[in-house]
Amino acid sequence: MKHLRLALVALALVGSASAQRQSQNFDFGWLFSRGENPSYVPATCNSTDFPIPMNNIQCFGLQNIPTATDAASCEAACCLSYACETWQWCPGSSSGCNGQGSNGQGCWVGQMTQCTNSTGWISSGRSSAPPEPPPPGPQPCPQSPACAKFDDSDWRQLNVPHDFIVEGIFNETADRNHGYLPFAIGWYRKHFSVPSSWNGQPVYIDFDGVYRASDYFLNGVWVGHHESGYTPFRWYLHNVSGAQLNYGDSATNVLAVHVDALHFQEGWFYEGGGIYRHTTLNTIPTLSVVPWGVYAPAVVLGPITGGPDEQQYTTDALVNVQTDIANAGSNQDYTLVTSILDPSGKVVAAAKSTGTLAAAGWARVQQQLELTGSVLLWNTAATPMYTVNTVLGSDELNTTFGIRTAIFNVQSGLLLNGFPTKIKGLSMHQDFAGCGTAMPDAVNEFRVTSLKAMGANGWRTAHNPVNSELLDFTDRHGILVWSENRNLVRSIIASPRSAPREPHSRATRRTAEIRDADGNVLVGAPPPFPWPFPDPMYLNDAQAMVLRDRNHPSIIIWSLCNEGGCMQGDPLGGIVASAFKKSIYDCDTSRPITANSEDNDGDTLTKVMDVESFSYNYGEYDLFHWKYPWKPLMGGESASCVSDRGYYLATNATGGWVNADDSGCVVQAWQSCAVVDYCAGNFAWTGFDYKGEPSPLNWPDINSHFGIIDIAGFPKDSYGYYAAWWRNDTSVLHILPQNWNSPVPVGSSLTAEVYCNCAQVQLWVNGVSQGKVSVEFLGVATFNNVVFQPGQLRAESYDNNGKLLATATVNTTGAAASLGLSLDVGADGIRADGQDVALVRVAVLDAQGNLVPDANPLVTFSISGPGSIYGVGNGDPSDHDPDKPLNMPNGVFRRAYNGLARVVVQSGASPGTVRLTANSAGLGSASVDIRTA
Numbered sequence: 030m031k032h033l034r035l036a037l038v039a040l041a042l043v044g045s046a047s048a049q050r051q052s053q054n055f056d057f058g059w060l061f062s063r064g065e066n067p068s069y070v071p072a073t074c075n076s077t078d079f080p081i082p083m084n085n086i087q088c089f090g091l092q093n094i095p096t097a098t099d100a101a102s103c104e105a106a107c108c109l110s111y112a113c114e115t116w117q118w119c120p121g122s123s124s125g126c127n128g129q130g131s132n133g134q135g136c137w138v139g140q141m142t143q144c145t146n147s148t149g150w151i152s153s154g155r156s157s158a159p160p161e162p163p164p165p166g167p168q169p170c171p172q173s174p175a176c177a178k179f180d181d182s183d184w185r186q187l188n189v190p191h192d193f194i195v196e197g198i199f200n201e202t203a204d205r206n207h208g209y210l211p212f213a214i215g216w217y218r219k220h221f222s223v224p225s226s227w228n229g230q231p232v233y234i235d236f237d238g239v240y241r242a243s244d245y246f247l248n249g250v251w252v253g254h255h256e257s258g259y260t261p262f263r264w265y266l267h268n269v270s271g272a273q274l275n276y277g278d279s280a281t282n283v284l285a286v287h288v289d290a291l292h293f294q295e296g297w298f299y300e301g302g303g304i305y306r307h308t309t310l311n312t313i314p315t316l317s318v319v320p321w322g323v324y325a326p327a328v329v330l331g332p333i334t335g336g337p338d339e340q341q342y343t344t345d346a347l348v349n350v351q352t353d354i355a356n357a358g359s360n361q362d363y364t365l366v367t368s369i370l371d372p373s374g375k376v377v378a379a380a381k382s383t384g385t386l387a388a389a390g391w392a393r394v395q396q397q398l399e400l401t402g403s404v405l406l407w408n409t410a411a412t413p414m415y416t417v418n419t420v421l422g423s424d425e426l427n428t429t430f431g432i433r434t435a436i437f438n439v440q441s442g443l444l445l446n447g448f449p450t451k452i453k454g455l456s457m458h459q460d461f462a463g464c465g466t467a468m469p470d471a472v473n474e475f476r477v478t479s480l481k482a483m484g485a486n487g488w489r490t491a492h493n494p495v496n497s498e499l500l501d502f503t504d505r506h507g508i509l510v511w512s513e514n515r516n517l518v519r520s521i522i523a524s525p526r527s528a529p530r531e532p533h534s535r536a537t538r539r540t541a542e543i544r545d546a547d548g549n550v551l552v553g554a555p556p557p558f559p560w561p562f563p564d565p566m567y568l569n570d571a572q573a574m575v576l577r578d579r580n581h582p583s584i585i586i587w588s589l590c591n592e593g594g595c596m597q598g599d600p601l602g603g604i605v606a607s608a609f610k611k612s613i614y615d616c617d618t619s620r621p622i623t624a625n626s627e628d629n630d631g632d633t634l635t636k637v638m639d640v641e642s643f644s645y646n647y648g649e650y651d652l653f654h655w656k657y658p659w660k661p662l663m664g665g666e667s668a669s670c671v672s673d674r675g676y677y678l679a680t681n682a683t684g685g686w687v688n689a690d691d692s693g694c695v696v697q698a699w700q701s702c703a704v705v706d707y708c709a710g711n712f713a714w715t716g717f718d719y720k721g722e723p724s725p726l727n728w729p730d731i732n733s734h735f736g737i738i739d740i741a742g743f744p745k746d747s748y749g750y751y752a753a754w755w756r757n758d759t760s761v762l763h764i765l766p767q768n769w770n771s772p773v774p775v776g777s778s779l780t781a782e783v784y785c786n787c788a789q790v791q792l793w794v795n796g797v798s799q800g801k802v803s804v805e806f807l808g809v810a811t812f813n814n815v816v817f818q819p820g821q822l823r824a825e826s827y828d829n830n831g832k833l834l835a836t837a838t839v840n841t842t843g844a845a846a847s848l849g850l851s852l853d854v855g856a857d858g859i860r861a862d863g864q865d866v867a868l869v870r871v872a873v874l875d876a877q878g879n880l881v882p883d884a885n886p887l888v889t890f891s892i893s894g895p896g897s898i899y900g901v902g903n904g905d906p907s908d909h910d911p912d913k914p915l916n917m918p919n920g921v922f923r924r925a926y927n928g929l930a931r932v933v934v935q936s937g938a939s940p941g942t943v944r945l946t947a948n949s950a951g952l953g954s955a956s957v958d959i960r961t962a
Contacts (some may be wrong), residue, residue, distance in 0.1 A: 033765065039641055048230055048314055050424050055234060055308040055586045057863065060218045063193055068173045068288065070166035071244075075897070079116070079153035084544040087147035088115055090139060090593050091296065093129065095204045096212055100151050107138040107293050125149035138293070143598065150716040164251040165287075166245060174216045175246040177283045181218050181423035188863065189217075191307060192301040194290060195465025195720075195900075196916065197907040199501045201728045203753050206617045208299040209722035209731050215303050222265075227312040228747040232267040233320075234284070237306035237496050240466065242289040247272045248282055259493035259515045260570045261306075261577050269620040295515065296492060298458055299720030299732070299857075301466030306496045308313065315357040316386065317424040321576040325417045326619040327432040329446070333406065338449040340411040346400045346432050349618055350379070353393050354421055356386040362417070363421060367396050372405060377415075395836065400432075406446050407431030407582040409486045409507035411901040414582075429578030431504065431582025437621055437640045437661035439654075442709035443454045443585070445509075451703060452509055452710020454487025455737070455756045456666055456721040457478055459495060462741035463900020463933040466719070470498045472933070475854050477502040479738055484755025485747055489513065489625075489665065489712040492591040493525045494574040503583035511665070511712060511861040514571045515635075517563075517590035517609060517624070534714035560898035563605050568612040576614040587613055588665070589624045592644050595634050599628060602634030610637065625665035630656070647701035654707050664702050664711025670694035671725065671734035674904055675882050675927030677765075677772040677779065685730040685907025689746050690765055692782055692809045700755070713737070720907065729907040739904030741781060741931035742868065749784040759786050762826050762835035768882040768927070769822050769839045777817055787834050795820035843875035845884040848947050850957035858960035861940040862872035865898055867959045870946055871923075872928040882928045888949045889922045890932055895961055896943035899935040936961040 080305055097103040100118040107116035120126030126149030136317025141154055152334070171175035183771045198212045214818070222230060241258030242479030250272035265752070266274050266282075275956050313320075328374035331345030334885065350367050363386055363498020363705050368379040378398040386392055404686070405413035417428040436444045443450045459469050461476070470475075473496070480488070488508050490499075491514040503510050578584055589609050596602035621639035625758050626632060629644065630653060635641060641653065653662060668692035680687045696714075702708035718740040723730030725869035732740055737747050749763025763784040766772040773779045781799070784788045791801040802810045810824075819841040826834045848871060855867025892898055898921050900912045905926035914921045923930045934945055936959075943959040 039537050039843060048226060048312070048423060049310065050285060050317065050426055051224075051227070053310045054191045055219075055221075057188055057308045058221075059189055059191070059304070060181045060220075061187050061191065061193065062174065062181070062184045062216045063196070063213055065214045065763070066174045066216060066343055067652050068169050069175060070168055070173065071287075072165055074161045078108060079104065079155050081115075081143075081154040082151075083152035083154050085146060085148055085150055086144050086152060087126070087150050088117065088137075088139070088141055088144040090143065091115075092136055092139050092297070093204065094136040094293070095130065095202070096291065098144060103136035103138065104153070110582075113138050115152060117150050118151040119150055123442060139890050146373045158825050162195050162306075168249070169250060173739065174218060175285050175287070176250070176251060179218070179250040179285075183219065184216075185532050189304040190302045190306050190467035190469070191304045192465035192467040193470035194300075194302040195467075196911075196913050198229060198911070198916065199731055204294075204296045205723065207294060207729060210299070210720070212291040212294070213302060214291045215288045217304055219284045219286070219309070220281050222278050222305070223274060223276050223282065223310075225277045227783050227800060227871040230267070230312045231265060231317070231387075232274060232312050233263045235261065235263045235266045235309045235311060235320075237261045238307075238634070239286070239288060239298055240290055241295060242293065243609050244287040244882070245551045246283075246285040247274065247516060248285075253885050256566065257515060257570050258300060258571045259517070260935060261494070261497070262573065265528040275293055275933060290808060294791045297724050299460055299466075299951040300909060301460075303856070304468070305465070309497070313426045314422060316354060316361050316363060317353050317357075318426060319353040319391070323417055323419055323426070323428040323580070324351040324617070325349075325428060325430040326578055326617070327430065329404075329406070329432065329434050333447050335406075337445065337450060338410045339410060341405045341406040341408055341446050342407060344401060348398045348400065348415075348417075348430075348432075350380070350396045350398060351393060352419060352421075354386065354390065355390060355391040359388050361386050361422075362678060365394050365396075367398065368420075369400065370412040370418060372415065374416075377402075391781055404432060407433040407504075407507075408446055409450070409509065412505055413508045417754060420739035427515060428580055429504075430580040433582050435509075435585040435620075437586075437659050437663075437709055439659060440707055442510075442661070442663070448505060449666060449706065450486070450509075450710075452487040452663065452712070453484055453485050453751075454489055454509070454511065454710055454761075455711035455716030456489040456491040456712045456714045457716050459492060459493075460719040460740065462718070462902020462904065462931050465912065467732040469899070469933070470867045471854050471859070471936065472868070473499045475742060475868055476505050476717060479742060481506050481508060482669050483737070483751050485716070485751070486757070487511065487710060487712060488716075489588075491715070492594070493713075494578070500578055500581045500583060501850075503908045504581050508583055511586050511623075511626070512574065512578060512582070512584045514574060514590060514609070515569050515598065515914075516570060517594055517605060519816055520617055544629045560747045563608045568609065571609055571611050572616050575613050579619075580618040584620065586620055586640060587617075587622045588642070589622060589623045589634075589638075592627050592666075595624050595626050595628075595632075597632055597634070600633055602632060602826050603604040603637050604633075606634040607639045620669045621661075623663075623665065624920065647697065649700065650705065654705075661709060662707065663709035664698075666714050667702070667711040668694060668713035669735055670698070670713075670747065672745050672747060673734055673918055674743055675766075675768055676873075677768060680725075682726050683729075685726055685728075687726070687734050690780065691747055692750060692765075692784075692811075695747050695750055697807055703807055712837060716785065717742070718904070729862075731907065731909065732906045734906055740906075741904040741929070743901040743904050743929050743931075746784075750809060753784050753786040759826070759828070759834045762787075762793075762824055762837040764822055764824050764837050764839050765821075767839055769817075769819070769841045770881070774816050775817060775819065781812045781815045781822065783812075783824045783826070784836075785810065785826040785835065787833075788829045791825050791827075793820060793821075793823045840879070842878060842879045842881050843877060844884060845873045845881045845952060846876040848872070848888065848952050848955040849874045849878070850945065850947055850955045852957060852959065855934070856962055859934050861895065861938060861961040863938045864962075865936045867943075869932040869934055869945055869957055871925065872930060873928045873949075875924050880928045884928050885924050885926060886948050886949045886952060887922060888930055889944045890923075890944065892934065892946075893943040893946075895937035895939045896959065897935050897937070898945075899933040903928065903930040934959055
């Protein structure tokens with residue numbers, strides 16, 4: 030595996046000193062500048078890299094590059110991207126093509142898959158994969174930001190995680206699917222010292238995620254390039270060729286990072302830009318455990334007691350601990366002691382292995398540890414975590430894991446610890462109001478607990494590996510995770526069977542012709558037709574995801590790709606998928622592998638998946654199960670229902686809102702899987718709204734409508750449906766509309782709906798019955814032609830025997846009279862660590878303290894004490910006010926959207942009380958105190 034090989038190369042150059050493993054938070058004290066520096070000399074590539082003429086040919090499935098303004102800039106956008114094989118420029122509709130931009134112009138880049146003859150396109154392609162990115166050119170020091178002595182005194186100081194794209198200004202000409210926020214380049218610099226005690230040991234920095242195409246310079250010397258915006262990676266700093274790492278408190282080092290979130294995007298949704306996940310600076314002894322080197326899969330051997338909704342136990346479990354160790358010193362005898370601690374910290378099993386490790390050598394040590402007695406099992410209701418304590422000489426580390434079984438069965442779906450468990454899942458992007466992609470840990474946990482409270486037990490990491498802290502929260506709260514790889518490469522690197530493979534070879538040819546939809550050859554591949562093999566970079570990215578995350582019990586399945594990224598219709602899809610499966614199985618054999626495919630029957634890639642996953646196509650479940658009775662199946666993506674919180678009129682393309690009622694879509698998506706035992710579950714699109722992809726609308730919309738919860742964390746009406754049925758909770762009774770002030774004009778009729786887990790519902794308007802209707806299993810109660818008159822909307826739910834289960838009302842409120850501030854996160858205080866946050870709910874209230882559901886006043890905010898405002902939001906999909914205080918020089922503000930707004934407050938480094946105060950004209954002020962300790 031590449032990750033082990035790189036570790037060995039780095040470790041082989043270290044002296045013989047030995048000390049303990051140490052890690053430092055590297056998030057604080059960065060300097061930042063937005064935009065390219067004119068003195069920087071980046072790597073270059075040119076038209077000679079695209080030798081295949083493709084004029085008057087159009088390929089499908091490409092990505093639009095709105096920043097390209099002509100053929101040259103379109104080519105440049107493709108040139109250095111690993112994922113790009115062809116660029117296509119349409120000069121305008123008059124040429125016969127349609128680039129979908131102004132006057133039909135447009136740039137599209139990507140991989141050559143399905144292509145056809147089409148007049149007007151200016152295009153070329155390459156038969157080789159993109160070259161290994163060369164180091165940036167010689168830098169004009171000290172003028173370039175890459176240089177150690179560059180003057181960065183006027184750069185902005187900040188901490189990471191940081192998303193610089195969300196700090197931009199919404200622009201109608203920017204890319205729609207990325208939320209109309211302009212793409213950009215960013216520079217980071219950090220001045221830091223390394224303890225003297227680390228001298229002679231491996232020193233490395235871990236980045237959990239940087240979006241994207243980033244280059245790194247240590248004291249002016251290029252360290253390396255990382256392409257993916259989603260995978261974790263590390264750089265060893267102690268042995269950078271040509272660079273001297275300085276040690277001691279008085280010695281300074283400079284790490285410069287160039288982030289290109291401008292020229293190419295990986296997805297079709299908001300992706301942000303910058304060092305948006307955590308970073309750490311680390312050292313390890315010369316004889317040490319390799320990073321991500323402990324793997325602890327557990328097998329349940331004894332009988333299981335307890336039900337699926339309580340703590341479960343077994344009498345016997347076997348933990349097969351695998352530890353990768355490496356030696357950067359001279360030949361050494363080693364003793365590896367592995368202990369397992371139960372959740373209380375008690376040692377319940379231990380093993381010792383000895384051996385000799387050669388200089389620059391490594392070993393994989395296998396140890397079996399048996400647990401007996403009352404072994405605690407992890408499930409969605411109880412989440413005990415065990416710990417592997419590893420001691421190798423002076424090196425010691427702890428690795429948490431859980432014990433459980435998760436088997437996909439062809440008849441019963443998912444068997445979690447032997448019990449059928451329907452996955453009630455949501456697909457999730459990484460984005461939140463006021464944060465962009467740089468979400469503090471508390472925001473990630475809030476998103477997890479919000480879905481759990483709704484009754485969800487599943488999370489799909491659409492469409493990329495997530496930050497590691499999120500998986501800590503899914504472990505803690507009992508959420509089953511579908512973990513998804515970002516890139517299943519479509520381009521195939523050719524390698525003759527007899528030729529030795531370089532670990533990162535790129536000077537090889539494409540394996541297949543370019544054909545149109547009818548199979549006609551448009552551009553032929555040069556003979557001989559070679560053996561296909563995926564680009565190692567993408568295999569390494571997939572392995573990084575698995576190596577980092579394989580000990581999380583919440584992860585129950587790995588996914589290779591999503592929809593169009595699954596090589597649908599490509600005859601080589603199965604070959605590529607098999608290579609990715611092998612790479613993943615090299616790291617973890619305890620979980621099955623799937624892919625979220627739109628082409629389930631006959632596609633070569635899906636045939637090699639362990640579990641079949643459907644992207645929508647609910648009507649094909651039964652047929653597939655009948656044709657392939659040996660293969661488990663589930664819904665990888667479903668629903669895509671659109672709604673906006675508190676908006677009950679017809680879709681308004683000018684204002685940017687869609688009707689809140691999406692129940693027909695919701696019911697169909699869940700019923701299709703819930704009523705059949707063989708369907709393991711599905712993942713609705715999506716749990717929360719996110720920036721970008723504003724279907725079915727365009728500008729002024731800047732974010733999606735798909736969420737069950739809006740982007741600011743406030744539930745929409747469909748939350749009530751899921752809470753009722755997913756929690757199996759007969760006390761839930763939710764009325765749509767939740768606005769009885771002005772859902773429609775007075776005297777107009779509307780359709781009212783009631784969400785409940787019940788048999789019947791009766792509805793009244795101002796005491797007048799609107800009838801009693803039956804509720805089918807997993808359905809909703811619908812009341813048509815309800816005439817709106819101010820007053821009260823009241824509902825009652827009943828069981829099959831007519832017993833009253835619950836009562837709910839929606840009342841016409843008074844006019845907005847005041848503001849109310851409360852804490853959704855942070856009511857018990859937050860850590861005074863400069864990173865923790867509180868989530869403040871801002872509510873517009875009438876004189877009786879009721880939420881006014883159609884109030885949208887402008888609210889301004891001020892703060893005192895050891896904290897700051899991290900960001901603001903409100904859930905309005907067409908609000909163009911900034912998320913970040915950076916763009917509000919005259920004070921932080923936000924309009925309420927249908928009665929609510931959100932403020933994210935971040936702690937400072939010292940304990941105390943932070944007070945947030947909100948003001949609004951005519952509504953006075955309100956405050957909330959947040960304790961930091």
